[in-house]
Amino acid sequence: MAAKTISAPIEVYRYDPSRDRAPRYDRFTLEVEPHTPVLTALLSIRNQQDPSLTLRYSCRSAICGSCAMQINSKSRLACQTPIGPEIERHGRLVVEPMRNQAVLRDLVVDQSSFWQNYRKIEPYLKLDPRQPMPEGTPNPMTPAEVDRFHETPRCIACAACYSACPAVESDPAFPGPMALAKLYRFVVDPRDRATQDRLVRIQTEGLWLCLRCHLCTEACPKDVQPSERIRDLKELAIAAQGGTERGSRHAIGFKENIRERGLLQEMKLVRQTDGLAGLAGQLGQGLRIWRKKPETTKRPPAIEDLAQVETLYRELDDPTEGHR
Numbered sequence: 078m079a080a081k082t083i084s085a086p087i088e089v090y091r092y093d094p095s096r097d098r099a100p101r102y103d104r105f106t107l108e109v110e111p112h113t114p115v116l117t118a119l120l121s122i123r124n125q126q127d128p129s130l131t132l133r134y135s136c137r138s139a140i141c142g143s144c145a146m147q148i149n150s151k152s153r154l155a156c157q158t159p160i161g162p163e164i165e166r167h168g169r170l171v172v173e174p175m176r177n178q179a180v181l182r183d184l185v186v187d188q189s190s191f192w193q194n195y196r197k198i199e200p201y202l203k204l205d206p207r208q209p210m211p212e213g214t215p216n217p218m219t220p221a222e223v224d225r226f227h228e229t230p231r232c233i234a235c236a237a238c239y240s241a242c243p244a245v246e247s248d249p250a251f252p253g254p255m256a257l258a259k260l261y262r263f264v265v266d267p268r269d270r271a272t273q274d275r276l277v278r279i280q281t282e283g284l285w286l287c288l289r290c291h292l293c294t295e296a297c298p299k300d301v302q303p304s305e306r307i308r309d310l311k312e313l314a315i316a317a318q319g320g321t322e323r324g325s326r327h328a329i330g331f332k333e334n335i336r337e338r339g340l341l342q343e344m345k346l347v348r349q350t351d352g353l354a355g356l357a358g359q360l361g362q363g364l365r366i367w368r369k370k371p372e373t374t375k376r377p378p379a380i381e382d383l384a385q386v387e388t389l390y391r392e393l394d395d396p397t398e399g400h401r
């Protein structure tokens with residue numbers, strides 16, 4: 078019996094910056110089986126309908142990371158994304174190049190910024206040249222030590238996280254989720270000799286620009302969980318250097334602020350983050366808010382069951398607390 082097919086309407090982003098004044102979307106219709114990967118459909122379009130369609134791919138097995146693109150506005154691997162569920166959910170299939178990188182042509186982007194941001198934070202093992210490891214030494218890490226970074230080696234550098242990241246979009250100097258996840262891998266490597274230096278440097282090189290939106294973790298096809306690793310890096314940075322950087326002062330202040338009343342006290346948080354000078358600098362904005370909505374500038378009353386917040390904090394500080 079022939080496999081059931083669906084008629085798939087596909088809109089593909091087309092743009093050649095050297096020739097076109099603006100991007101356009103070309104429409105194609107293919108008869109495909111629902112499990113057909115988007116990449117297979119695009120190759121079929123290129124082979125049978127439009128040989129000028131430009132895209133990047135290699136392994137077709139979710140290994141090389143070359144075929145990342147926007148599929149119905151999500152950063153995905155084209156070789157790993159079946160068409161059927163996309164058509165079912167969205168009624169159509171729109172394929173576009175990755176975001177946060179300049180388009181070279183059609184679905185191919187210039188990855189220079191992605192790699193430059195990656196290289197600049199030096200995510201590789203730094204050994205002490207005065208204490209080289211003797212030749213033939215077996216891996217000196219224990220299984221528990223390796224377990225601390227077991228997700229990060231799964232990364233295939235597809236840049237789906239970079240494409241999905243709003244912090245990269247708002248500040249191109251942000252190293253990006255993949256770079257920070259890889260940095261974490263070496264920060265917790267007991268063989269590395271640059272841990273303290275890395276944790277100090279990264280605080281002024283973009284660590285605190287992460288918005289904690291989790292879009293990188295959602296986009297990652299290999300479940301590396303970059304946003305969790307960035308959270309771990311922030312905790313390690315605070316432990317290494319305390320609240321000396323603006324980002325760490327904000328994180329510490331936010332935590333203490335909520336603990337106090339169960340609600341955010343915004344004026345107090347500005348003071349905790351930027352000091353009195355920072356508060357004075359925002360007086361104009363504060364006055365404008367006060368005129369429009371005076372109630373928002375008042376100190377909020379504590380929530381009713383503040384004891385529950387305290388219990389949550391105690392459990393988060395010591396996860397064994399609630400299970401004793």
Ligand code: FES
Binds near residue numbers: 135140141142
């Ligand atoms: S072609 Fe290699 S990951 Fe898709």
